[in-house]
Structure formats: C-alpha cells, structure tokens
Amino acid sequence: MNGQTPARHYYKKLVPSLILILNCIQFLSHPTKADPILLAFVFAVYLAFIWIIPYVASTAVSLSIFVGLWILTVFLWAVSGQEQSAAYFLIVFLMIYAAFRLPSRLSLIFTACLIGGNILLLSSHGGSLETIISNFSIMIGLYVFFSSMRFRREARKEAERNHAELAKMHVQLEHAHKELQKAHAELQEASVLSLRYAVLEERTRIARDIHDSIGHELTSVIVQLQSLPYILKSSKEDSEKVIQNVLSVARECLQEVRSVVHQMGRSESMVGLTALRGLIHQVEERSGLHVSLDTAGLSEESWPPNVSETIYRILQEALTNIIRHADASHAAAVISNDKSHLYITITDDGPFTGSLTYGFGLIGMKERAEKAGGSLTFSAVQPSGLKIELSLPLMTTNKEQKDEQR
Known part of the structure; x- marks a missing residue:
C-alpha cells in the first residue's frame, strides 16, 4: 500500500467507484441505443478494474488492462451509434485514471492515442468540427489538470521521503557524534x-x-x-x-x-630544551594532542637548574591539565628570554572563555613559580582558550647555589 493507511487506501478506490455507479444509473435511466445489459457489463468491468489495478505491479500488465478497457469502450461506442455519451464518459474516465496510474511518459502516449481515437470515432460518426475541437480541448485540459495533480502529489511524497531520510541521517550523525565524544573523553582519560x-x-x-x-x-x-x-x-x-x-x-x-x-x-629538568622537547614528544604520542614549541625569541639555552626544573614541571602540569580539562586539539608553548628573565607562554584552543576554577594543579603551578622567584598568570584568549604566562628570574640566589652544591 506504499505506506498509506488502510482507510485512505480504500477511500481512493471508493470515490471513483461511486462516480462510476452513479453515472451508470444515470445512463441506464435514460433510453439509449446501447443495450442496457452491455452498458451495465462495461461499467461493471470498469468497477472491477478500479479495485484490481492497485495490486498489479507490472507496468506491461497495467498497460494491457488499460488498452483492453479502451477496446471495450470503443465497442460500446460503435454499438451506441449516435448516442455515445456513456462511451465518451468512460474514455475520459480511463484517461484520468491513466494519468494517475501509468508512468508519466506512458500515460502521455496512451492519452494521445485515446484523443486520436476519439477524434477518429467522432469523424466517422459525422461529428462536427466544433464538437471535435470541443472534445479535444476538454480531454487535453483534463489530462493537464490531473497530471499536474499527480506531479504535485509525487513531489510532496518525494519531499516527505527526503525529509524522513534527512531526519534518519540526522539521528545517525547525532549518535555518531555522541560516540565520538565518548571516545574522545576515553582517549583523554587514557x-x-x-x-x-x-x-x-x-x-x-x-x-x-x-x-x-x-x-x-x-x-x-x-x-x-x-x-x-x-x-x-x-x-x-x-x-x-x-x-x-x-x-x-x-x-x-x-x-x-x-x-x-x-x-x-x-x-627530567637539567638538560633545558632537550627535556622540554622530549616531554612534548611524549605527550603527543600518548594523547594525540598537537603541541608546538616556538623558541625563536630565545637567545640562549643554558639555564640555572632551578629554572629548568620549574619550567619542566609547569609545562608538564599545564599539558596534563589541557588533556584532562581543556577539551583542546592544539596547544602552543613559546619560550623567550632577556638578560634577567626567562618567559614561557602556554596556550590552547579549548572552549575556555574566562571562568577559571583553581584546582590543585593550577595552585601547585603558581606556588612552584613563586617559590622559584617568578610569577604565573592565567587569562583567556580570543575567541576561546586559556593562556598561561610564566616569568622566571635567571639569576639564582646564594642560598639556591649552596643547596645545589650540597
């Protein structure tokens, strides 16, 4: 039933059946040259055709049934003589039904044959030119009207099918998106x-x-x-x-x-940039987070041990926090220095926009920077992401030098 409800399916057959029955009663109630039994038989065949044709799947069989009905109607026309109203009604009815049931090109060819045959019959029975033109115009107009109805119906059904497919695809994409989010979260945790x-x-x-x-x-x-x-x-x-x-x-x-x-x-900390590059390489391999390291503003790579260790630990904790909380795909570290200070800036492309909660990791990073005599600040970047800026003095105190010697 092509997805239609049973009530609608029967309604589509009941309406044309009632039209046929009412017209058959009308034609039988007026005396004609046609045999009433033949006329009733032809209408009965059309009535059976309406209830059988929806179950015919083959186009060739459907076309054969339409042609057979046309021949039967022409026979009724020939028997009726001058009184061909019933036959003409059935031909128009058959043309309208062909516009709905047969494929578009085939229905056009069948309608052209019906109109041509109708013109020949009218001519052979002495029909006037005005009558022929009138019948021709009526059949053409009816075919165009009902064909446009069919095209609109098919276009609406196609739009509904496309909408249903898009909705189904949207559900599938949403499900795939949730699966990817779940996998991403599991990968970050791993x-x-x-x-x-x-x-x-x-x-x-x-x-x-x-x-x-x-x-x-x-x-x-x-x-x-x-x-x-x-x-x-x-x-x-x-x-x-x-x-x-x-x-x-x-x-x-x-x-x-x-x-x-x-x-x-x-x-871990005493080899400067080598250790930092090793840490970044390790993070990229194990997490999938892409980390870039920019040292273009670095004039020297020899740092005091406490500075090297502080940078290593803060970068390590920053990357760990990015993996765990930032939901970012890229992070960048920029290292530069002047005569007295070393600077490092760490940014990510996560969704952070300004509301920062200080947990154990961020507090520990800040305390480590202050313990080394430096400072650590957090700020948002545009359009989103977190920026960590570290400043460390390059000169060690006498106390730190004694501790390192011990």
Whole structure:
C-alpha cells in the first residue's frame, strides 16, 4: 500500500467507484441505443478494474488492462451509434485514471492515442468540427489538470521521503557524534592515565635502585655497628677495621644517593630544551594532542637548574591539565628570554572563555613559580582558550647555589 493507511487506501478506490455507479444509473435511466445489459457489463468491468489495478505491479500488465478497457469502450461506442455519451464518459474516465496510474511518459502516449481515437470515432460518426475541437480541448485540459495533480502529489511524497531520510541521517550523525565524544573523553582519560603511569614507572625504578643498592649497603652498616661494642672489648685493631668499613660503606651510600638524584635531575629538568622537547614528544604520542614549541625569541639555552626544573614541571602540569580539562586539539608553548628573565607562554584552543576554577594543579603551578622567584598568570584568549604566562628570574640566589652544591 506504499505506506498509506488502510482507510485512505480504500477511500481512493471508493470515490471513483461511486462516480462510476452513479453515472451508470444515470445512463441506464435514460433510453439509449446501447443495450442496457452491455452498458451495465462495461461499467461493471470498469468497477472491477478500479479495485484490481492497485495490486498489479507490472507496468506491461497495467498497460494491457488499460488498452483492453479502451477496446471495450470503443465497442460500446460503435454499438451506441449516435448516442455515445456513456462511451465518451468512460474514455475520459480511463484517461484520468491513466494519468494517475501509468508512468508519466506512458500515460502521455496512451492519452494521445485515446484523443486520436476519439477524434477518429467522432469523424466517422459525422461529428462536427466544433464538437471535435470541443472534445479535444476538454480531454487535453483534463489530462493537464490531473497530471499536474499527480506531479504535485509525487513531489510532496518525494519531499516527505527526503525529509524522513534527512531526519534518519540526522539521528545517525547525532549518535555518531555522541560516540565520538565518548571516545574522545576515553582517549583523554587514557592519555592522563598514561602520563601518570610513566611517572609511577619512573618512581618505581628509582625506588628499586635505592632498595637494591643503598638499602643493601645501609643494612651492612647496621650489622657492623651492632657488632662494634663486642669487637671493641676483644680487639682494638678489629674495631678500627670495622669503623673504617662502616665509613667506606656510608660514603658509598652517599655517592649512590647523589647519583640517583643527579639522574633524576638530568632526565627530567637539567638538560633545558632537550627535556622540554622530549616531554612534548611524549605527550603527543600518548594523547594525540598537537603541541608546538616556538623558541625563536630565545637567545640562549643554558639555564640555572632551578629554572629548568620549574619550567619542566609547569609545562608538564599545564599539558596534563589541557588533556584532562581543556577539551583542546592544539596547544602552543613559546619560550623567550632577556638578560634577567626567562618567559614561557602556554596556550590552547579549548572552549575556555574566562571562568577559571583553581584546582590543585593550577595552585601547585603558581606556588612552584613563586617559590622559584617568578610569577604565573592565567587569562583567556580570543575567541576561546586559556593562556598561561610564566616569568622566571635567571639569576639564582646564594642560598639556591649552596643547596645545589650540597
């Protein structure tokens, strides 16, 4: 039924059926030269045609039925003689139905044949030129009117189909968009967890190194110190040897601690731009966030250790916050310096517009910058995104130099 409701489907067959029945009664109530039984039979065939044709799927079969009805109607016309009103009505009815049921080009050809045949019949039965022209004009006008109705109906149905398809596509796109948002959120969370795992893995390695080396040596120191009171009572020479061993092991422990601390500083903060580029490369690989580094305004790359460590930690925390909270696809870091200060600006293209909530990460970044003698500010960029501006002094204090030497 092509998606139509049953009531509407039957309505489309009931209306033409009533038209046929009423006209059949009218024609039978007036005496004609046609046999009333033949006339009733022809109308009955047309009535059956109305209820059967919607279920015919083949165009060739439909056309055959239309041609058969036309031949039957011509036969009625020939039998009727001069009284051809019923036959003419049925031909017009058949033409209108063809305009709705047959394909556009085929209905046009069939209508042309009907009009041509009608003209021939009128001519053969002595019809006047005025009658022929009148019938021709009426049939042409009716065909154009009902064909335009059909075209408007098909255009409306096509628009409804397109609208339904667009609505369906919109739902699918909305569902795909939600899936992409979900996947993006999961990727961001996975990126943050990956960065945390890298930090945890490094801490685990350091803890393992301290446990395996320093822990073993300190255990040896404890054992020797515990035995020292007994050795002092028995032999002075042995006690001096134990003391020397303890001192030697303690020095080795101190050297090991310095080595571990030095490796931590060198791997994370003491190599300047190399460490920052490594950090950015690591973030891009693990999160998909594109990070650009601009050092065009940098006149030198040798920074004091505290400055290097502060920059590394702040950049690390800033990128982590961007991945977790900014919903950004691109971040940019610009580093420059003058004789006394080093400057770094970090921006992202997230949706931030001005309302900033200070969490643990942002507070920690600010405290770290102030501890190093610098300043850290946050501001919005146009049209959206967050800008972090860091300023650090390049000159270290005497206290910091002593701490580094120790």
